[in-house]
Amino acid sequence: MLESRSIQCLIERFLMSDAEPRRDGRLPLLIVGGFLGAGKTTWLRHQLHEGRFGRVHLIVNEAAQTPVDNLLLERADSIDVIAGGCACCDGREHLLKSLREFCERQAAAVDLGSQTLVLETSGLADPGKIAGAIARDPILARRLFLHRTIVLVDALHACELLQSEALAWCQVEVADEIIITKAIDVPVLERSRVAATLRQISPSSQISFADFGVAADLSTDPLALPYPIIARSAQEGQIRPYRLNVSGAGGWVSLSAWLSAVLEARGDSIVRVKGVVRTPAGRLLLQSVRREVQPPEILPESKIGGGTVPDDDLIVLIGRNIDQQRLEASWRRFGLGC
Numbered sequence: 654m655l656e657s658r659s660i661q662c663l664i665e666r667f668l669m670s671d672a673e674p675r676r677d678g679r680l681p682l683l684i685v686g687g688f689l690g691a692g693k694t695t696w697l698r699h700q701l702h703e704g705r706f707g708r709v710h711l712i713v714n715e716a717a718q719t720p721v722d723n724l725l726l727e728r729a730d731s732i733d734v735i736a737g738g739c740a741c742c743d744g745r746e747h748l749l750k751s752l753r754e755f756c757e758r759q760a761a762a763v764d765l766g767s768q769t770l771v772l773e774t775s776g777l778a779d780p781g782k783i784a785g786a787i788a789r790d791p792i793l794a795r796r797l798f799l800h801r802t803i804v805l806v807d808a809l810h811a812c813e814l815l816q817s818e819a820l821a822w823c824q825v826e827v828a829d830e831i832i833i834t835k836a837i838d839v840p841v842l843e844r845s846r847v848a849a850t851l852r853q854i855s856p857s858s859q860i861s862f863a864d865f866g867v868a869a870d871l872s873t874d875p876l877a878l879p880y881p882i883i884a885r886s887a888q889e890g891q892i893r894p895y896r897l898n899v900s901g902a903g904g905w906v907s908l909s910a911w912l913s914a915v916l917e918a919r920g921d922s923i924v925r926v927k928g929v930v931r932t933p934a935g936r937l938l939l940q941s942v943r944r945e946v947q948p949p950e951i952l953p954e955s956k957i958g959g960g961t962v963p964d965d966d967l968i969v970l971i972g973r974n975i976d977q978q979r980l981e982a983s984w985r986r987f988g989l990g991c
């Protein structure tokens with residue numbers, strides 16, 4: 654039996670590392686995604702009002718040429734608007750340029766203080782593609798780190814969208830945190846089943862509710878079953894976490910080479926990889942979103958674990974149709990040379 658609860662705790666600890674600049678000066682990037690109409694702007698406006706992310710440079714992406722909510726403009730410390738193209742595809746270059754310019758301004762101005770970059774994606778964006786584009790950009794990879802991907806899902810339309818739109822599924826799969834909106838008037842059983850369905854697609858994400866942007870403590874039935882919209886997962890296998898102990902590894906280089914090889918071969922079935930690996934340089938946080946390995950980052954010693962035997966040298970792969978024994982055997986052959 655997979656220790657899903659302990660994996661959940663482990664992943665939550667990875668994610669709880671706060672959105673502060675790293676010692677190497679890289680700035681945190683938070684991606685806020687979700688399908689059209691999920692309530693991204695309403696939620697974000699409230700978070701900015703509450704100061705949840707501290708000082709914020711906001712980038713708003715609108716796939717169409719539409720004006721940006723004035724209230725958003727008031728709440729962020731600075732804002733860029735990318736209109737007329739979606740940042741995961743036809744607006745990608747525009748996004749990368751905007752991020753590079755922000756990084757340059759930040760590097761040039763000593764008194765700007767630290768800021769969190771928040772990207773509100775268009776409703777048609779796949780956050781995984783955006784994370785990949787940033788990880789591949791040699792300048793941005795040195796200046797930013799992906800802190801968290803938050804995806805909003807409208808309770809009223811979740812099942813219909815997940816059934817019909819592969820994109821909605823992709824958005825949920827890569828989320829670190831899922832916020833279910835418009836659920837307050839949805840009967841308990843129904844919203845419980847929506848939550849169970851999202852949990853099945855994205856077993857490692859934190860799931861909560863919000864009403865008009867405000868966190869809502871809505872009850873759910875933990876025994877509720879997911880909706881049978883598993884057309885895709887029935888064909889392709891259910892997504893679940895797999896845990897791998899990589900202690901005794903031949904160092905970071907062999908681990909990253911092994912991971913690249915695994916993602917190259919099985920990237921379609923691995924959605925996320927997260928883990929902390931101890932190296933002579935310190936504890937490295939390793940992350941990938943789909944095939945893209947994010948640049949590793951050195952964590953402060955105190956941030957994660959904190960116990961006598963922290964969860965170092967443990968990585969979690971989230972994906973489907975992975976044979977645990979073959980995964981371990983592959984790692985032993987490659988990483989340990991046995």
Ligand SMILES: [Zn+2]
Nearest residue numbers: 739741742778
């Ligand atoms: Zn796109």
